[in-house]
Amino acid sequence: MTNRLRDRDIAAHLHPQTNFRLHEDVGPLIIESGDGVRVTDTNGVSYIEGVSGLWCASLGFSNRRLADAAHRQMLKLPYQQAFAHRSNPAVIELADQLLAKAPVPMGKVMFQSSGSEAVDTAIKLAWYYHAALGKPEKRKIMSRLGAYHGTTIASASLTGLPNMHRGFGLPLEGFLHVERPHYGRAALPGETEREFSARLVASIEATIEAEGPETIAAFFAEPVMGTGGVVLPPEGYFELLQPVLRKHDILLVSDEVICGFGRTGHYWGTTFARMEPDMLTCAKGLSAAYFPISALMMTDRIYQVLADRTAELRGFGQGYTYGGHPVGAAVALETLAIYDEIDIVGLVRAREAQLQDALRDFASHPFVGEARGVGLMGALEFVADKRTMAGFANPGAFGARVAAGLADEGILLRALGDTLVVAPPLIISETELDEILQALAKVLDRVASGHQEA
Numbered sequence: 001m002t003n004r005l006r007d008r009d010i011a012a013h014l015h016p017q018t019n020f021r022l023h024e025d026v027g028p029l030i031i032e033s034g035d036g037v038r039v040t041d042t043n044g045v046s047y048i049e050g051v052s053g054l055w056c057a058s059l060g061f062s063n064r065r066l067a068d069a070a071h072r073q074m075l076k077l078p079y080q081q082a083f084a085h086r087s088n089p090a091v092i093e094l095a096d097q098l099l100a101k102a103p104v105p106m107g108k109v110m111f112q113s114s115g116s117e118a119v120d121t122a123i124k125l126a127w128y129y130h131a132a133l134g135k136p137e138k139r140k141i142m143s144r145l146g147a148y149h150g151t152t153i154a155s156a157s158l159t160g161l162p163n164m165h166r167g168f169g170l171p172l173e174g175f176l177h178v179e180r181p182h183y184g185r186a187a188l189p190g191e192t193e194r195e196f197s198a199r200l201v202a203s204i205e206a207t208i209e210a211e212g213p214e215t216i217a218a219f220f221a222e223p224v225m226g227t228g229g230v231v232l233p234p235e236g237y238f239e240l241l242q243p244v245l246r247k248h249d250i251l252l253v254s255d256e257v258i259c260g261f262g263r264t265g266h267y268w269g270t271t272f273a274r275m276e277p278d279m280l281t282c283a284k285g286l287s288a289a290y291f292p293i294s295a296l297m298m299t300d301r302i303y304q305v306l307a308d309r310t311a312e313l314r315g316f317g318q319g320y321t322y323g324g325h326p327v328g329a330a331v332a333l334e335t336l337a338i339y340d341e342i343d344i345v346g347l348v349r350a351r352e353a354q355l356q357d358a359l360r361d362f363a364s365h366p367f368v369g370e371a372r373g374v375g376l377m378g379a380l381e382f383v384a385d386k387r388t389m390a391g392f393a394n395p396g397a398f399g400a401r402v403a404a405g406l407a408d409e410g411i412l413l414r415a416l417g418d419t420l421v422v423a424p425p426l427i428i429s430e431t432e433l434d435e436i437l438q439a440l441a442k443v444l445d446r447v448a449s450g451h452q453e454a
Contacts, residue, residue, distance in 0.1 A: 095108075281294065
């Protein structure tokens with residue numbers, strides 16, 4: 001059966017974020033079931049899902065309450081659109097709860113189906129907002145090198161990862177990328193974190209002034225850069241950046257798609273990073289990945305401008321067929337209820353030291369250039385030379401070997417080039433997390449030994 005499924009997958013299924021020719025040779029790992037933090041493939045092999053799928057399965061893979069919430073809502077109202085004054089009870093309640101839980105005062109919530117769609121919507125609303133205020137020339141959007149904000153045309157342009165641009169003719173004109181705030185790699189000799197932050201913010205302001213602040217609409221930032229390698233903001237970064245953005249009337253958008261709902265050891269990454277955004281996007285943990293849903297929150301100041309403009313234009317030409325889906329809203333409501341009942345932030349903090357202390361211990365390994373993380377997200381960056389932080393002659397191969405070796409040990413972690421990411425479901429136990437860490441130590445030594453012999 002597995003071989004037949006493998007062949008059918010290769011024949012029919014086009015995989016995202018995949019080398020298509022390589023997939024024709026190696027085929028898929030076919031997962032058919034999940035229980036707690038573990039998933040099982042079609043050969044009956046069990047794995048700990050150490051990156052929560054794609055940072056999103058925060059409550060694991062067998063939460064009956066979430067399945068039941070979806071089932072109840074499907075029987076009662078399986079779909080209803082939210083265009084032109086339509087609504088449903090679940091989405092009303094979810095919007096109300098998100099506003100109550102927001103890290104800073106917010107005025108309204110708009111729903112979509114994915115993080116990319118939420119970011120795309122935030123870009124459009126930044127344009128709409130400034131145009132409504134008589135500043136249609138404020139169109140440029142800023143983000144950071146190494147940032148990940150999605151893969152729609154606009155959100156991929158905002159993303160600061162070259163592999164998301166190659167072959168697509170991206171980024172689009174008007175998307176500006178400033179330096180990645182990676183202190184461990186980019187600090188000058190003797191430079192403190194705060195001095196590093198001040199230098200980067202001064203460079204950002206110089207870019208704003210060179211481009212013309214009258215042309216820049218918004219600055220997008222993840223509280224902690226996730227797919228870019230779990231890069232934490234250096235001390236003082238957002239504290240120094242936000243006054244610059246306010247001075248130049250540039251909106252700050254916090255992309256919480258990965259960081260939201262406890263991942264950082266705070267309910268919102270925005271709180272951890274000390275951000276005061278004008279808009280905030282969230283997804284992934286919003287439904288613990290049990291249903292595709294995302295949300296965009298905006299301050300009342302933003303909303304009032306938008307509302308006046310829609311009255312003037314007699315409508316608002318933005319929205320998605322499945323935005324505000326009642327089943328997604330019902331699942332998200334149950335997810336938020338579970339987070340409150342189990343104290344999701346307390347649960348993460350109870351496991352945080354175990355993960356972060358172990359990662360720091362790996363920093364002494366001869367092929368680990370840096371270990372970093374917060375909450376239940378962390379990364380090991382592999383290098384060929386610890387002293388210079390020089391990479392390998394064959395970029396990505398070392399990381400791929402570590403990830404493959406871990407899979408052989410029943411652990412699924414994700415190698416982003418030569419950076420290995422750990423982000424397990426937030427319900428992981430001490431014993432299960434220790435399984436990941438012990439396997440990582442074993443495999444890293446084995447791969448390092450083979451690399452030295454090569």
